[in-house]
Amino acid sequence: MAATISLPHFAPPTFLYFLLFSSSLAIDITTLLSSYPNLTDFTSLLSTTNVAADLSSRTSLTLLAVPNAFLPSPHHPPSPTNIADVLRYHVLLEYLSWSDLRRVPPAGKLVTTLFQTTGRASSNFGSVNITRDPVSGAVTVHSPVSNATVISLVRNVPYNVSVFSVNSLLVPYGIDLMASETRPPLGLNITKTLVDDHGFNVAASMLAASGVEEEFEKDEGGAGITLFVPTDEAFSDLPSSARFQSLPADKKAVVLRFHVLHSYYPLGSLESIVNPLQPTLATEQNGAGSFTLNISRINGSVTIDTGIVRALVTQTAFDQNPVAIFGISQVLLPKEFFGKNPIKGDKPGNGGIPSGVAQPPDISLSPENSPGLYGPSSHLSSPPGLRQDLSSVGTKNIVARIFLSVCCIGFHFLVCHLQLFSPLNL
Secondary structure, eight states, X not given: OOOOOOOOOOOHHHHHHHXXXXXXXXOOHHHHHXXXXXXXXXHHHHHHTTHXXXXXXXXXXXXXXXXXXXXXXXXXXXXXXXXHHHHHTTEESSOOOHHHHHTXXXXXXXXXXXXXXXXXXXXXXXXXXXXXOTTTOOEEEEOSSOEEEEEEEEEEETTTEEEEEESSOOOOTTOOTTOOOOSOOOOOOHHHHHHHHSSOHHHHHHHHHHSHHHHHHXXXXXXXXXXXXXXXXXXXXXXXXXXXXXXXXXXXXXXXXXXXXXXXXOHHHHHTOSOOEEEOHHHHHHOTTSSEEEEEEETTEEEEEOSSOEEEEEXXXXXXXXXXXXXXXXXXXXXXXXXXXXXXXXXXXXXXOOTTSOOXXXXXXSTTTSTTTXXXXXXXXXXXXXXXBHHHHHHHHHHHHHHHHHHHXXXXXXXXXXXXXXXXXX
């Protein structure tokens, strides 16, 4: 007598949709937290410091959210220069569930935070140590200078994001959260700085004509800004096919914002940056995942890749916290405006690479092959526990999940067929 195999009933299309959805999930942390009134201040800080935008490209994380009652008094606000990195210290770069926390060994578990990826954390001080009291079961998160106890699980999206509330703000080593600003506001005149430095006349004229210079100067406060400014030679090297000058004024302004990071990065931080995919000021206005720059290090030079153009940092025009201005060898053209095909200059030569700097290897500039954008970045190492960005896993995971779904559906119908024609059913 033939045996009949019985499997629990499930709807294959539903299962397929679930796999496809989970492979393309983007994290919108402010939406996840919007229904929790006791976390409104923390959510507002995530938005105003642009840390929320940093999280949108992550596939999995754990957020340690601090309720309003445990944040510093509004009458004694923390230093705006430090608060963004303090918030990044509350983002753990791996998904942890309640059961994961209950299984933390007595010696603790070291977990990397988003702060480590900025390059501003010395050694492994961008990590936290999580311990669990075997008697009380209390879970505590430790930094070298502060501790916070986990209060409760706020929100959980399995394998993508967990949000736990904690009873204190965690402060990384080397940051004095309540220190007053000792430096006066910089008030840098960016256009004048570029003109005085020579070789940036075209960029200076565009900034003055576009009106975005005032916008940049307002962003000097808080986490600061980093500008990548093409040299005059870079503008002269633009191929006519790019049609840059024919862009309308509003799109030229977007391209200028595309050259600016909303954080202060001195050259050393750029050289050691761990998270290569960086949002720009244009990202903030056009949505998460758009108008991003891929920053890596190739043959000892800092390289900036848009997906269709690769530029090198050739000089430091200005560097004083909270503003860094770097000269670059190419105009950064976003693929959102100029398509996805690589754009090369008409003039032969080394593409603006200064003498004494090694020529980077000939790597395709297409988005599929850009280092760190849809695959591994340069030889820079990632900290322990660092998960891949959403952009680096999307295509392969979707193909794998579709294949798995088709196999499951096929197996399901095969079993149904065997049941239908088994001797017991005849």
